[in-house]
Amino acid sequence: MRGIVAHFRELDAxxxxxxxxxxxxxxxxxxxxxxxxxxxxxxxxxxxxxxxKFTLIGALAGAxxxxxxxxxxxxxxxxxxxxxxxxxxxxxxxxxxxMMVLIGALSTVAGMFVLSRxxxxxxxxxxxxxxxxxxxxxWIEDAPERLPAAxxxxxxxxxxxxxxxx
Amino acid sequence: MASMADPLPPARxxxxxxxxxxxxxxxxxxxxxxxxxxxxxxxxxxxxxxxxVLCLLIGLGAFTYQLYYGLGVAGYEPPVMxxxxxxxxxxxxxxxxxxxxxxxxxxxxxxxxxTTIYRVSxxxxxFAVMTAGLFPILHTGRPWKAFWLIPYPHWRLIWSNFKSPxxxxxxxxxxxxxxxxxxxxxxxxxxxxxxxxRETNPVRRRVLGVLSMGWRNSEREWRHFTRMYLFxxxxxxxxxxxxxxxxxxxxxxxxxxxxHTTIFAPYFVAGAIFSGxxxxxxxxxxxxxxxxxxxxxxxxxxxxxxxxxxxxSMIVGSAYLIEFFIAWYGGVKVEQQYFWNRVFGxxxxxAWIMLTxxxxxxxxxxxxxxxxxxxxxxxxxxxxxxxxxxxxxxIVVPGxxxxxEPWQWAGYTPTWVDLGILLGSFGWFFMWFLLFVKQFxxxxxxxxxxxxxxRMRNAATAGGGHH
Numbered sequence: 001m002r003g004i005v006a007h008f009r010e011l012d013a014x015x016x017x018x019x020x021x022x023x024x025x026x027x028x029x030x031x032x033x034x035x036x037x038x039x040x041x042x043x044x045x046x047x048x049x050x051x052x053k054f055t056l057i058g059a060l061a062g063a064x065x066x067x068x069x070x071x072x073x074x075x076x077x078x079x080x081x082x083x084x085x086x087x088x089x090x091x092x093x094x095x096x097x098x099m100m101v102l103i104g105a106l107s108t109v110a111g112m113f114v115l116s117r118x119x120x121x122x123x124x125x126x127x128x129x130x131x132x133x134x135x136x137x138x139w140i141e142d143a144p145e146r147l148p149a150a151x152x153x154x155x156x157x158x159x160x161x162x163x164x165x166x
Numbered sequence: 167m168a169s170m171a172d173p174l175p176p177a178r179x180x181x182x183x184x185x186x187x188x189x190x191x192x193x194x195x196x197x198x199x200x201x202x203x204x205x206x207x208x209x210x211x212x213x214x215x216x217x218x219v220l221c222l223l224i225g226l227g228a229f230t231y232q233l234y235y236g237l238g239v240a241g242y243e244p245p246v247m248x249x250x251x252x253x254x255x256x257x258x259x260x261x262x263x264x265x266x267x268x269x270x271x272x273x274x275x276x277x278x279x280x281t282t283i284y285r286v287s288x289x290x291x292x293f294a295v296m297t298a299g300l301f302p303i304l305h306t307g308r309p310w311k312a313f314w315l316i317p318y319p320h321w322r323l324i325w326s327n328f329k330s331p332x333x334x335x336x337x338x339x340x341x342x343x344x345x346x347x348x349x350x351x352x353x354x355x356x357x358x359x360x361x362x363x364r365e366t367n368p369v370r371r372r373v374l375g376v377l378s379m380g381w382r383n384s385e386r387e388w389r390h391f392t393r394m395y396l397f398x399x400x401x402x403x404x405x406x407x408x409x410x411x412x413x414x415x416x417x418x419x420x421x422x423x424x425x426h427t428t429i430f431a432p433y434f435v436a437g438a439i440f441s442g443x444x445x446x447x448x449x450x451x452x453x454x455x456x457x458x459x460x461x462x463x464x465x466x467x468x469x470x471x472x473x474x475x476x477x478x479s480m481i482v483g484s485a486y487l488i489e490f491f492i493a494w495y496g497g498v499k500v501e502q503q504y505f506w507n508r509v510f511g512x513x514x515x516x517a518w519i520m521l522t523x524x525x526x527x528x529x530x531x532x533x534x535x536x537x538x539x540x541x542x543x544x545x546x547x548x549x550x551x552x553x554x555x556x557x558x559x560x561i562v563v564p565g566x567x568x569x570x571e572p573w574q575w576a577g578y579t580p581t582w583v584d585l586g587i588l589l590g591s592f593g594w595f596f597m598w599f600l601l602f603v604k605q606f607x608x609x610x611x612x613x614x615x616x617x618x619x620x621r622m623r624n625a626a627t628a629g630g631g632h633h
Contacts, residue, residue: 010623031385034194034360035615036392044385049393059401069317073325091329097408098337105345105401109352112394113379116387120380129363131383132356134194134621158623 003028003141005126006154007161014136015043017157021140026150028141032131040136051111058107059100066099067092126165135160187278187617190461194621197614198360201607204457205361211600218596225590228583229304237307241581245574246566250584251305252416253558254591256434258298259339259413260554262346263406263435264442265291267474269349270402273395279470281617282462285610286453286603287446288350293598294445295343297591302335304587331415338412345405349398355381356391356612410434417561423504424565427492433485437557440478440524443471444550449599451544453608462609465538472537475550479528482557486525504568512577513564516556523553 008014014031018040021029033040070092078086113119126139138159140150151162191197232239241249265287272280303312315336317326326333359381362374381387411431418430447468454463490509493501509517527549536542563578580588 009621011620013623032383033385033388034383035612036388037616037620040385041389046385046389049390051390051393051397055397070328073317074328077324088329091334094334094408094412095328095337097404098334098341101401101405101408102341102344105348105398108394108397108401109348112352112390115390118379118381118387120382122380127382132360132363133198 002166003126003139004147004151004154004162004164005128006138006140006151006159007128007130008136008138008154008158009134009160010158011037011039011136013158014138015039017138017154017159018043020153020157021138021150024149024153026140026142026146030126030139032127032135032137032139034132034134034136050115051108054111054114055104055108058110059104061107062103063096063100065103066096069099070095139165187466188282188462188464188614191614191618194615194618197611197618198364200459200462201609201611201614202361202364204459204608205604205606207604208456210456211604215597215600218593218600221589221593222597223590223593225587225593228586228590232304232583232587233309239581239583241579241584243576243578245569245576246563246578248305248562248566249578250580250588251301253555253562254588255298255301255305256413256558256562257441257555258294258301258591258595259410260434260438260441260558261445262291262294262298262342262442263410263438264446265289265294266346266349266402266406267439267442268446269353270399270406273399274403277470278617279467281613282459282609283446283450283467283471284613285350285353285606286450286608287442288346288353289599289602289606290442290445290449291346292343292350293595293602294442295339295346296598297595299339299343300591300594302332331412331419334412335416338409342405342409345398345402349402352391352395352398353610353613354606355379356383357607357610359383360611361607407435410438417565422565422569423498423500424489424508424561427489429485429488429492433482436478436481436485437524437554440475440482441550441554443475443478444547444554446471447475447543447547448551451540451547453603454540457608459609462614465540468540468543469534469537472531472543476528476531479524479531479550483525486521500570504564507568508560508564512567513560516560516563520553520556520560523549524557527553 006017008017014033018029018031031040031044067089071087071089074086074088126141128135128137131137138154140147140154142150147164154162191200240251265284268280268287269284269291273284303309306312315326315333317328317333326336328334355378358374359378362371362378365371365374411434414430414434417425418427420426450463451468454460490505493505507513509521527546530536530542530546567576567578568574
């Protein structure tokens with residue numbers, strides 16, 4: 001057996017089970033919730049999301065590209081109008097801004113995909129369709145000899161259903 | 167259902183509080199069931215879709231006629247070379263803005279009343295911008311050459327003119343469409359996963375599985391998702407302000423009387439939000455009745471949106487008055503005559519439709535009783551939609567028809583082709599919208615669950631929703 005899937009009907013039962021699993025050093029634990037809850041964040045205490053790095057890099061790259069394409073094309077085919085400068089940063093700020101938003105937002109989405117490891121082709125192991133409905137859940141992976149202890153722990157905290165998965 | 171809908175409000179409801187706002191929605195299963203039921207097509211839905219497709223076909227017929235005979239059939243007469251197409255372009259871009267305001271700006275401000283209306287608003291944004299984007303292309307007369315606006319390497323080494331407001335428009339509108347679509351789709355992913363998990367038809371389940379990208383509701387996914395959503399909202403907020411500012415620059419960069427003014431950007435943005443909220447009412451008020459969602463889109467939420475409409479109406483009304491004041495105070499004869507001609511001359515009928523619908527009728531929203539009356543809000547929304555289309559008419563046509571010299575003074579009458587394409591745009595918009603509401607949930611299931619207190623074993627720890 002590869003691990004166990006536990007269902008919880010109540011949020012506080014789930015959170016106390018997560019905290020105990022951490023104390024008992026079960027490290028490969030995946031928590032499922034139909035909606036984001038801060039109580040779960042506090043129980044899991046995960047590292048901060050790294051999405052912001054993708055956002056910053058994308059936004060800076062987008063703004064740079066926006067200014068660059070506008071300035072470069074103006075210099076490449078110079079049109080002399082009243083002796084004014086070819087490259088004119090004030091109107092080009094609009095292009096730079098739009099490109100900053102476009103590339104920044106798309107790289108934010110790409111960051112979420114990379115860090116969440118989606119798109120995922122196979123998602124049947126360690127999951128239950130009820131986790132997108134009304135149930136909270138935990139998927140615990142560990143050595144087979146440790147799994148009975150994990151099962152006893154989640155049952156103690158009020159798991160409504162526990163099943164093993166190969 | 168009647169007993170669940172809209173319990174009697176306190177005299178002064180605390181509308182935007184982040185606490186429990188849906189007293190008649192109790193469990194996650196209830197949310198799944200009731201929102202899921204909206205996906206079953208009804209006779210009214212088929213009727214609406216048929217009407218929308220009919221309008222679209224009329225528009226396509228008019229467009230085909232124009233393609234064959236040329237842009238001359240569209241009612242343009244020098245000097246009025248902008249007409250219904252540009253007016254309708256600005257109208258639809260404006261409609262889109264409320265969607266982003268509700269989904270992004272109100273998200274950043276943690277305004278709880280947005281939760282149950284943001285999905286329809288965001289979908290409305292995407293379809294409105296899709297509609298708006300067609301009009302500059304129609305207006306060019308040679309739509310097959312529209313790609314010239316996009317900067318791409320070319321054998322003649324000529325690039326777009328980045329100092330032109332038309333090119334700014336291309337960047338602003340295409341970015342807006344891309345980001346709005348992304349924002350809508352990202353918000354849909356957890357809901358598509360919920361539909362996938364309940365679907366019994368294997369083909370449909372597979373399609374939903376692909377669209378949900380294998381989303382599993384894990385804590386890890388939610389952690390990155392909520393960050394991503396926050397940053398998308400943070401990008402969409404200045405974007406939405408920039409888009410209508412850029413649209414206003416199409417006018418403000420010209421020297422035409424009535425157009426060349428620095429007030430245009432905030433004036434257009436406020437007008438866009440005003441008209442967009444009206445369209446949200448036009449869509450959401452019948453929807454809450456037909457889908458029996460009165461306990462999700464409650465009177466408190468309608469009341470809160472009515473306050474936004476009242477505020478933006480007063481901003482737009484102030485802008486109308488400031489335009490007049492500056493024309494008088496600036497002492498420029500051409501400007502003064504333009505504004506006089508707008509309200510008391512040739513275009514008085516259009517200007518008074520605008521002033522009545524946008525400035526006078528919304529003042530009724532000072533009454534709490536009317537703010538909480540969905541029938542009145544729906545009727546008012548139709549007036550505001552009409553008034554905001556005429557606002558753009560009043561900006562575009564009187565300006566061009568009354569420039570500096572008497573030989574530049576003329577009239578403008580739209581032809582059946584203009585009006586057919588205008589009708590077709592409504593058909594196009596509502597067709598997409600109706601198709602959307604039968605394929606995807608009209609409310610964000612996961613976000614509605616977020617504002618419902620979760621089930622607790624120990625009642626003492628209950629409460630304290632998402633913050």
